[in-house]
Amino acid sequence: MKTLVGFLLLTAMTFAQKTEVYSLKNKTGMEAKVTNYGGVLMSLTAPDKQGKFADVLLGFDKPEEFATVDNPYFGALVGRYGNRIGKAQFTLDGKVYKLAANNNGNSLHGGPKGFSKVYWTGKQLTPNSVEMKYTSKDMEEGYPGELAVTVVYTLTDSNELKIDYTAKTTKTTVVNLTNHAYFNLGGPGSTDILGHMLKINADKFTPVDKGLIPTGELKPVKGTPFDFTTSTAVGARIDAKDEQIALGGGYDHNFVLNKGASPAVEVYEPKSGRLMTVTTTEPGVQFYTGNFLNGTITGKGGKKIGKRAALCLETQHFPDSPNKPSFPTTTLKPGETYRTTTVYKFSAK
Numbered sequence: 001m002k003t004l005v006g007f008l009l010l011t012a013m014t015f016a017q018k019t020e021v022y023s024l025k026n027k028t029g030m031e032a033k034v035t036n037y038g039g040v041l042m043s044l045t046a047p048d049k050q051g052k053f054a055d056v057l058l059g060f061d062k063p064e065e066f067a068t069v070d071n072p073y074f075g076a077l078v079g080r081y082g083n084r085i086g087k088a089q090f091t092l093d094g095k096v097y098k099l100a101a102n103n104n105g106n107s108l109h110g111g112p113k114g115f116s117k118v119y120w121t122g123k124q125l126t127p128n129s130v131e132m133k134y135t136s137k138d139m140e141e142g143y144p145g146e147l148a149v150t151v152v153y154t155l156t157d158s159n160e161l162k163i164d165y166t167a168k169t170t171k172t173t174v175v176n177l178t179n180h181a182y183f184n185l186g187g188p189g190s191t192d193i194l195g196h197m198l199k200i201n202a203d204k205f206t207p208v209d210k211g212l213i214p215t216g217e218l219k220p221v222k223g224t225p226f227d228f229t230t231s232t233a234v235g236a237r238i239d240a241k242d243e244q245i246a247l248g249g250g251y252d253h254n255f256v257l258n259k260g261a262s263p264a265v266e267v268y269e270p271k272s273g274r275l276m277t278v279t280t281t282e283p284g285v286q287f288y289t290g291n292f293l294n295g296t297i298t299g300k301g302g303k304k305i306g307k308r309a310a311l312c313l314e315t316q317h318f319p320d321s322p323n324k325p326s327f328p329t330t331t332l333k334p335g336e337t338y339r340t341t342t343v344y345k346f347s348a349k
């Protein structure tokens with residue numbers, strides 16, 4: 001028994017990895033912090049209309065707090081497949097791959113560990129950029145192929161946070177990487193995002209079933225609470241009598257970005273004057289209004305994080321694409337390079 005405990009302790013110590021925090025700064029005064037645990041973007045400051053900088057991300061003060069079980073992916077790098085895969089399985093080249101069902105019988109965000117509960121290898125590239133690398137083993141979380149992933153966070157002097165994702169596989173697999181930052185442009189004093197003005201350059205969205213799996217339909221947003229083609233307050237229709245709103249408990253849906261849409265999304269917070277635009281090479285964005293947050297998590301500054309305290313704009317391929325041949329493909333083959341870029345740009349007016 002003693003030897004077993006000793007062996008386990010030694011193993012744990014050998015494999016215990018160090019939590020590191022990398023700081024990024026640009027020339028205008030923006031700052032970001034990234035930890036190698038989950039590749040998490042811990043904080044990001046942006047100026048308001050008076051030029052005052054504040055952290056616009058929800059999460060925790062200390063990197064190790066991101067390892068708590070009820071962390072809803074604050075700022076995390078999500079993979080190998082961000083968002084949901086229905087019935088936690090998919091077929092690739094005629095072979096069925098079974099994943100762990102970690103969300104009402106479905107797979108969410110790459111599985112119980114995914115890429116957000118593992119240590120990445122960090123490397124500061126320049127004072128304003130950091131690289132995160134992670135190699136996911138063949139069949140890790142049920143996915144075929146060893147996947148070598150590199151994500152670079154860069155804070156540009158044009159007040160942009162740029163995230164570049166690349167990946168290569170040894171066997172045909174599926175990949176859908178994103179970042180799960182929770183934004184509140186009002187800064188730490190702001191309690192919810194209902195007054196944020198949102199514009200999404202999307203004429204269609206992917207309606208879901210009760211497990212939040214897309215039905216496969218691309219539904220026009222026109223005449224629905226999902227029409228954000230003109231800037232509208234997030235809270236204006238969030239509790240509308242609408243089947244899709246009811247299923248999501250608010251917004252928790254993938255929007256089909258119009259081709260060439262640039263920016264894809266604009267968010268404006270009237271009190272602070274902060275404006276964030278999102279541009280991406282991805283075909284979709286999951287707009288999630290923090291409907292599952294319920295005040296049980298104590299976040300930065302010891303503050304409880306309440307329902308709809310923040311919003312997420314997870315740029316991505318559509319949920320459940322491996323089971324939806326009509327959706328843009330998420331298949332990656334050996335010899336190919338997965339490459340996507342998303343830019344969050346900040347200004348104030």
Ligand code: GAL
Nearest residue numbers: 072073212252286288292314
């Ligand atoms: C979002 C997802 C939500 C919820 C959240 C984590 O990406 O769309 O349904 O699972 O992550 O709490």
